[in-house]
Amino acid sequence: MSSEQLLEQLRRDVVTGIFIAGEKLPIDALRQRYGAGLSPLREVLNRLAATGLIEQLPQRGFRVPALTRADLEDVASLRIELETRALRDALIHGDDHWLDEVMACLYRLKRTPLRPDADVEQWEMCHRAFHLALIGACPSPWRRRFVGVLYDQFDRYRRAAPERPDLRDTLDAHHEQLATLAERRQVEEAVALLERHIQLSFEVALDCLPHSA
Amino acid sequence: MSSEQLLEQLRRDVVTGIFIAGEKLPIDALRQRYGAGLSPLREVLNRLAATGLIEQLPQRGFRVPALTRADLEDVASLRIELETRALRDALIHGDDHWLDEVMACLYRLKRTPLRPDADVEQWEMCHRAFHLALIGACPSPWRRRFVGVLYDQFDRYRRAAPERPDLRDTLDAHHEQLATLAERRQVEEAVALLERHIQLSFEVALDCLPHSA
DNA sequence: TTTCATCATAAAATCGATTTTTTGCACTAT
């Protein structure tokens, strides 16, 4: 498996929750799991550690960061701040080609079923592609980069949380409405909706934590 | 040289401009330069590539990213956005221990001379420590992380630009004023000053680019 | 003269083995 694919595979597996939060990632076990060599594997782990998707403890290997309420709140609020502005700029600067891409992602997302028995990973990829496509016309590469990082961080929580069938339709409707508002360049409405969308997802994600308090 | 030190050394050398922007970073040359082994070196390069301080071209090694006006404007504006908010939150949440740290960094910075003949690197380290100390009490780890990334990116430009003795005193005064405003918890004044400070540094940094247009 | 293909060189990426460090356990002394 090439280094490029390995990075993507490992990123996905961490976000998916294949590895439990807080769990250690023993190099040899990963080596076997992915059939990868030592060097490419360590390089990929270093890359993921640099973006915060995994942690490195010097001389003690790598581990998956724990899920905490404080971190989730931090990720969610910063994501709202950066992503709403990214959406605003995308709606202002986006051209027809960008809209095509958004619509294409929307239709792929709509036609991909989200059921426990189906391939959830397929839906997740479409969902991610749609959100990133929405801000694809944001003219700030650094903002897009940070939004991408926060999206993955957020997703670790959301995907660790139990399903909420009562909210599924609302969240799905948001996606369609966001695309429509993007098409009509209704900036303020779109920004407000995206904030609500992330806020609602945040509340869903909270359920992955022990609700003692 | 340990992996930890190697990372810090290489980060510093890239920001300092030891390597010319756009230049290729041949592994073997780096291996010699730092007396490092292949594996630790490649791991460090991968980490830096993940944060954007260097670029990786698959199968073609690593290079230092070019300096462009568009990138500088992107970095500067996002830095202003994230760092002013970080300062606001720091002033609101910071305790006495944080203030001690800010003042300690300020005094180290003030007593460190900035002259071409002296050890510029020493001043740069103090300058960085001061700015990061200012936002040290910001309660959002992710915001602090992103600010740190943008600080380094910004510094590549600032340090590539020629000296501006006419602005030196103003910029130095800003640091002292920022510390004073932090001590007095004058949030709005501090935030406004930090924005001006970065804006002025941005104008200095612009001089590292060919001023054709 | 230009373009394309081929080969030789150099560089990057990967691999397997070695070294270093940590960790868990048994043993001893208090």
Added chain:
DNA sequence: ATAGTGCAAAAAATCGATTTTATGATGAAA
């Protein structure tokens, strides 16, 4: 019984060698 020490096993980090891939030069054909 507990705290501390030493040892053995396991894991991480590093190294040198090998393999793979890109690059630049050479020569042949159009």
